[in-house]
Amino acid sequence: MENYNQTSTDFILLGLFPSSRIGLFLFILIVLIFLMALFGNLSMILLIFLDTHLHTPMYFLLSQLSLMDLTYISTIVPKMSYSFLYGKTSISFIGCGIQSFFFLTIAGTEGLLLASMAYDRYVAICFPLHYPIKITRRVCVLMIIGSWIMGSINSCAHTTYALHIPYCRSRAINHFFCDVPAMLTLACMDTWIYEYTVFVSTTVFLLLPFIGIALSYGRVLHAVYRMHSAEGKKKACLTCSTHLTVVTFYYAPFVYTYLRPRSLRSPTEDKVLAVFYTILTPMFNPIIYSLRNKEVMGALRRVIQRICFVKM
Numbered sequence: 547m548e549n550y551n552q553t554s555t556d557f558i559l560l561g562l563f564p565s566s567r568i569g570l571f572l573f574i575l576i577v578l579i580f581l582m583a584l585f586g587n588l589s590m591i592l593l594i595f596l597d598t599h600l601h602t603p604m605y606f607l608l609s610q611l612s613l614m615d616l617t618y619i620s621t622i623v624p625k626m627s628y629s630f631l632y633g634k635t636s637i638s639f640i641g642c643g644i645q646s647f648f649f650l651t652i653a654g655t656e657g658l659l660l661a662s663m664a665y666d667r668y669v670a671i672c673f674p675l676h677y678p679i680k681i682t683r684r685v686c687v688l689m690i691i692g693s694w695i696m697g698s699i700n701s702c703a704h705t706t707y708a709l710h711i712p713y714c715r716s717r718a719i720n721h722f723f724c725d726v727p728a729m730l731t732l733a734c735m736d737t738w739i740y741e742y743t744v745f746v747s748t749t750v751f752l753l754l755p756f757i758g759i760a761l762s763y764g765r766v767l768h769a770v771y772r773m774h775s776a777e778g779k780k781k782a783c784l785t786c787s788t789h790l791t792v793v794t795f796y797y798a799p800f801v802y803t804y805l806r807p808r809s810l811r812s813p814t815e816d817k818v819l820a821v822f823y824t825i826l827t828p829m830f831n832p833i834i835y836s837l838r839n840k841e842v843m844g845a846l847r848r849v850i851q852r853i854c855f856v857k858m
Contacts, residue, residue: 556636557729562722562817563630573630579829580623586832587612590842597845603681604670607663608835610690611792614656615828621648622723622824639709642724647705649723649824653800654751655697660793661755662689667789668762672769700747707740720813725820727804728813741808748804756797763790784839791834795827 562576563569590612594600625645629635637645666686670677708726714734721728727744730737766786773779799819803811836842 583829619828650701658693664759
């Protein structure tokens with residue numbers, strides 16, 4: 547580990563990997579996951595852009611999810627990998643604030659976007675005749691812009707607070723990125739007010755959307771049960787199960803981490819749970835949406851055929 551001056555304003559990220567062969571193995575595994583996430587999400591964005599069959603509200607929202615996942619994992623893994631390879635575990639005060647801002651922005655925005663995607667499926671299955679009227683491109687754009695704005699405002703408030711409190715203890719953050727709750731353990735003031743705002747933000751951006759998703763899918767399952775077409779039931783169930791898988795992977799570790807009191811949390815457990823929503827979920831999302839979706843696989847075949855035809 548690099549030498550560290552106690553008078554410096556920089557923070558130290560203790561990281562995820564232990565200094566052993568196991569740490570090297572985990573590092574290689576995380577880098578491979580990172581590359582898979584980059585390839586998968588970029589491929590999903592390009593596929594939706596290139597294939598006109600996917601120019602629908604559902605896939606427009608899905609392309610935004612891929613963009614968010616791409617930003618998410620790129621905010622965390624490159625710095626973590628650089629620190630492990632070169633032993634430079636410090637991160638500047640401003641750099642920590644920037645990383646924290648992007649992480650919190652994407653976290654809140656993605657939570658709201660997943661709720662928008664659930665609403666899209668709810669209208670499509672429960673009110674199929676009204677779908678073209680209720681879910682237009684303008685509505686999708688408004689949902690996306692609203693998610694980004696609300697996520698950014700929430701992130702700006704949390705990051706500003708974290709950068710303006712006095713730190714009088716060790717500057718070593720027991721995490722692999724600048725997670726604000728982990729930073730506040732180093733503060734030399736009572737942060738109970740901020741912990742309350744974390745609870746409120748988690749409720750607004752994660753818990754309430756999750757409850758909304760659960761209620762909407764309750765209605766969806768009821769509508770599917772009443773369908774007469776076996777093919778329609780199968781398609782609806784496949785679409786819903788895909789989205790519910792993504793939602794569970796994202797919301798469950800987030801809510802479990804941030805709704806617990808500090809006294810019940812441990813740094814090791816927080817880091818393990820953070821791996822799920824910062825590293826694993828961005829990799830799993832394009833896999834889940836491509837392998838379990840006939841429309842995406844069909845679009846992939848058409849794009850490949852088009853490329854091969856151009857080359858010939």
